[in-house]
Amino acid sequence: MASPASVRNWDLEADVVVLGAGLAGIVAALEAHEVDPDARVVILEKQPPKTAGGNSRVSGQSLSFPVDMAAYRRYQAALNQPHPLPERLLDAWVAGRTGLREWVEAKAAEVGFELVPWGNFGAEFPDMPGAECIDDLYTLRPATGDPDRRPNRTYPSGVYLCFKAHLDRTPEIEVRHEVRARELVQDPDTLEVFGVLGEWRGQPFAARARRGVVVATGGFESDSEMLGTYAGYAPGVTPYGSPFNTGDAIPMLQKAGAKLWHMRNNTETGGNHPGIKCGDRGAVVRNPRPKARSWFDIGANGRRFYPEAGNYHDTHFKYRHHDRWEDVPISRVTPAHMIFDETTRVTDCLAARGMGWFLVVDGYEWSADNSAEVAAGWIQKADTVEELAIKIGRDPRALAEQIARFNAAAEAGVDAEFGRDPATMSPLRPPYYAAELVAGLICTTGGAMRDEYGRVLDHQERPIPGLFEAGELGSFHSNLYQNGSFLTEAMFSGRWAGRSAALRSP
Ligand SMILES: Cc1cc2nc3c(=O)[nH]c(=O)nc-3n(C[C@H](O)[C@H](O)[C@H](O)COP(=O)(O)OP(=O)(O)OC[C@H]3O[C@@H](n4cnc5c(N)ncnc54)[C@H](O)[C@@H]3O)c2cc1C
Numbered sequence: 001m002a003s004p005a006s007v008r009n010w011d012l013e014a015d016v017v018v019l020g021a022g023l024a025g026i027v028a029a030l031e032a033h034e035v036d037p038d039a040r041v042v043i044l045e046k047q048p049p050k051t052a053g054g055n056s057r058v059s060g061q062s063l064s065f066p067v068d069m070a071a072y073r074r075y076q077a078a079l080n081q082p083h084p085l086p087e088r089l090l091d092a093w094v095a096g097r098t099g100l101r102e103w104v105e106a107k108a109a110e111v112g113f114e115l116v117p118w119g120n121f122g123a124e125f126p127d128m129p130g131a132e133c134i135d136d137l138y139t140l141r142p143a144t145g146d147p148d149r150r151p152n153r154t155y156p157s158g159v160y161l162c163f164k165a166h167l168d169r170t171p172e173i174e175v176r177h178e179v180r181a182r183e184l185v186q187d188p189d190t191l192e193v194f195g196v197l198g199e200w201r202g203q204p205f206a207a208r209a210r211r212g213v214v215v216a217t218g219g220f221e222s223d224s225e226m227l228g229t230y231a232g233y234a235p236g237v238t239p240y241g242s243p244f245n246t247g248d249a250i251p252m253l254q255k256a257g258a259k260l261w262h263m264r265n266n267t268e269t270g271g272n273h274p275g276i277k278c279g280d281r282g283a284v285v286r287n288p289r290p291k292a293r294s295w296f297d298i299g300a301n302g303r304r305f306y307p308e309a310g311n312y313h314d315t316h317f318k319y320r321h322h323d324r325w326e327d328v329p330i331s332r333v334t335p336a337h338m339i340f341d342e343t344t345r346v347t348d349c350l351a352a353r354g355m356g357w358f359l360v361v362d363g364y365e366w367s368a369d370n371s372a373e374v375a376a377g378w379i380q381k382a383d384t385v386e387e388l389a390i391k392i393g394r395d396p397r398a399l400a401e402q403i404a405r406f407n408a409a410a411e412a413g414v415d416a417e418f419g420r421d422p423a424t425m426s427p428l429r430p431p432y433y434a435a436e437l438v439a440g441l442i443c444t445t446g447g448a449m450r451d452e453y454g455r456v457l458d459h460q461e462r463p464i465p466g467l468f469e470a471g472e473l474g475s476f477h478s479n480l481y482q483n484g485s486f487l488t489e490a491m492f493s494g495r496w497a498g499r500s501a502a503l504r505s506p
Contacts, residue, residue, distance in 0.1 A: 001255060002185045004194045010208040012176065014042040016501045017196060017209040018216060019181045019249070021045035022054030023487060024471025025216035026163045027494030028454075029173045032214075032502035037172070039502050044179040044198065044207060046217075047244050051361060052177060054218045055241035055443055055472065056160040056490065058360040061140065062118045063159065064484030065101035066133035069094055074130030075123070075482070083265060083478040092452030093476050096492030104140070104491070111165040114143040118154065124315050124482050125325070137484045154354040159487055179205055181248065184213065184256045184467065191257050191458065193466035212501030214454070214468040216494065219444035220247025230263040230446055237331050238275060238283045238438040240356040249473050253448040256467060259459045263446035265479050270442030270486070271317030272331045276338070276350060277436040278378045284359060284366065285352040285440060286338070288313030292347035293426040295340035296406050297437060299333025302398040304406070307420035316442070316481055325480055331439035337392055338435045339403065341428040345370050345379075350435065379435045388432045403428055443486060447474025454497030466504065468497035 016032045018025045021043050032041045045052045066072035073094045077084065085093070105115050118139040123131035140162045141155030167173060178201055185195040185206070195208040220226040221239040223246040228234070239245070254260065274297065275283035290309075299305045306328060310319065318325040330336060338350075350373075351359065351366035358364050366373065373379045382388035385403055389396035407427035409415045414422060448456040448469050455463035456474075470493040472486060 001188055002183055002197055003188050004185055007185055007195065007197070007206050007208075010195065010206050011200070012042060012206075013040075013208040013210070015039035015209070015211045015506065016041045016214065016498070017207050017212075018043045018214040018498070019196065020054065020216040020218060020471070021052050021167075021175055022216060022218055022471060022490065023056035023160055023163055024490035024494040025214070026167050027491050028214045028216055028468075028470050028498035028501070030163070030166055030170065031495045031498030033170060033173055035499050035502040039211070041173045041502070042207065043173065043175045044181055044196070045175055045177050046180040046248070048177050051242075051244065053157070053160055053164070053242075054245055056487065057157050058241055058355055058357050059159070059487060060355045061154050061157070061159045061487070062121070062137045062484040063104065063115075063139060063487055064134055064137050064482060065488070066097060067135050068133045069098050071130035071133035072097070075128055075133050076130075078128040078130065079125065079480040079482060080478045083262075085476060085478055089452060089476065095452075096496070097488060100488055100492060107166065108140050108162050111162060111169070112143050113140045113158070113162040113165070115140055118484075121314075121483060125480060134482060156354050156360050176200070179207075181215075181217065181252065183252055186256060191464045193256070193464065209466065210506040211504040212466045212468055214470060214497045214501050215249050215253065215448075215456070215473060216470045216497070217249040217473055218242065218245040219472045220250060220446065221245055221441040221444050223247045226250065227441075231444070232264065233331055234334075236334055236438065237272075238277070238440050240273070240275065240283065240285055240440045240442060242357060243282070247444075249447065253456065256456070256464060257458045258448035258456050258464060258467070259461065260446060261449040262475060262478050265445060265477070270481050271312075271315075272327045272439040273317050273442065274328075274330050274336075274338075275438045275440035276373075276378065277438050278358060278364075278373075279376070281362070281364070282358040283438045283440055285356050286437070287348055287350050287352050290344070290348040290350070292340070292344035293410070293424050294428045295338060295344045296402070297336055297338050298399075298402055299336045301333075302394055303402060304418060305329060305333050307415065307418040309420055309424035316483065318480065330437065334437065334439055336437040337394070338437050339399070339428070340433050342431055342433075343426070343429070345374075345433055374433070379433055381431055381433050383431050385432060388434055392434045392436070403432075443472050445472060445475040445477045450474050450493070452496065453500040454493055455500060468501050470494040470497040
């Protein structure tokens with residue numbers, strides 16, 4: 001632990017220091033400034049502007065606003081099982097989302113954005129008590145200037161850009177880019193936090209925080225060692241979000257004496273979404289609702305492993321197993337491949353557009369008929385099964401057998417092995433294609449336990465003075481996830497943390 005006395009020189013002094021410029025960090029900084037416009041509020045962000053913004057920037061941008069808060073309390077309590085939140089925090093969660101829609105609409109209007117329906121989605125788990133509280137999902141997009149006015153279309157980065165616009169028009173809040181926070185400065189006896197140490201372009205950097213530090217550095221989905229340690233994932237599980245969300249806050253919070261929670265739960269990832277590997281450039285979320293039918297997936301053992309065309313997307317790739325909602329087992333069967341034919345290639349764009357780092361930040365435009373990706377070598381093509389098998393390192397006889405079994409099941413109209421809906425199946429005909437699949441992560445939820453004021457708690461569940469947290473890091477989500485809940489949590493937890501830090505006596 002770095003004590004205040006050990007810091008010889010502060011590179012920066014502020015009242016509130018926020019770590020991370022994703023949605024939670026931006027909202028925390030805006031709220032701190034709104035509560036006390038005289039307070040000096042600074043955001044320290046690890047990345048330069050081009051690659052800052054974390055998962056918020058590349059998410060699907062869906063927002064959910066429960067219409068009946070009593071029902072929402074029941075629904076959220078059911079989603080949390082078997083890891084219930086303390087009742088007090090569940091109440092706070094409900095309170096945090098009460099009136100949030102009106103707040104978002106007002107914020108959007110101030111910077112020329114509007115709230116629009118995201119796409120006829122109801123509750124992900126409609127059989128759970130209180131699920132009727134979710135009537136639809138919403139998103140934000142610019143109110144003018146977007147030529148594509150189709151309803152139910154994600155405007156890439158829409159929610160993030162709305163709040164970034166607020167930040168950009170608040171010059172009183174300084175954003176220092178390329179500062180990577182590493183360690184908190186604390187009183188060794190009281191644990192009170194006085195600032196943060198890190199690096200700026202490889203040089204040591206120290207920031208003093210007179211009132212508080214808000215940690216909003218997102219998840220650890222881009223650190224394969226942490227994914228192994230905390231979530232049990234083998235290497236190769238791939239993030240769809242920021243490659244720079246490497247869980248830097250986890251050792252920082254541990255060292256600070258924080259009690260960690262939700263490091264591994266069913267919603268830790270928002271599910272394991274099958275994705276298509278794009279060489280060494282990352283992966284894209286696979287189109288979750290392909291219209292084509294002549295395709296299936298095989299796992300490491302060369303065999304199919306689930307009814308591929310199920311409505312997994314509606315439940316963040318969870319399926320009912322032994323009376324529990326569990327992750328689709330894609331992470332346990334990699335290396336995996338999607339096998340398909342010419343009809344499937346030309347019918348659907350195989351990437352889910354509008355989200356994920358590779359498409360949104362790197363700006364890659366996936367071709368509508370997947371031909372560019374065949375040319376890039378991310379999709380292999382062959383005239384015969386044998387040739388395809390050799391190209392992807394599979395046993396030709398085993399692959400031929402899988403294709404024959406799938407074709408026979410499609411023709412018979414019965415998938416006896418996995419029960420895939422026959423209406424989603426048709427036989428594969430040459431030429432054949434294969435794309436390497438990854439198990440992709442949307443997010444992680446672990447971090448420090450926090451309370452309804454955004455205060456980080458120690459192992460006795462007492463607040464660590466001057467230390468606050470917001471967003472996906474240390475999320476309230478303790479088991480299943482309802483779409484649109486992470487971005488809204490980034491908003492209300494950011495507001496709590498920013499407000500609490502700004503109101504704390506220096
Ligand atoms: C593909 C995808 C789709 C999703 N779709 C949805 C959706 O539709 N709806 C929904 O509600 N949620 C969705 N999510 C989840 C949601 O996007 C995240 O949970 C949320 O954006 C997290 O916000 P945050 O501010 O906590 O973290 P982030 O947005 O990840 O921001 C963290 C920031 O901290 C910075 N940082 C990291 N380490 C340091 C350090 N050491 N020092 C300083 N800065 C640091 C990062 O560079 C980053 O800018 C999706 C996520 C993904 C990846």
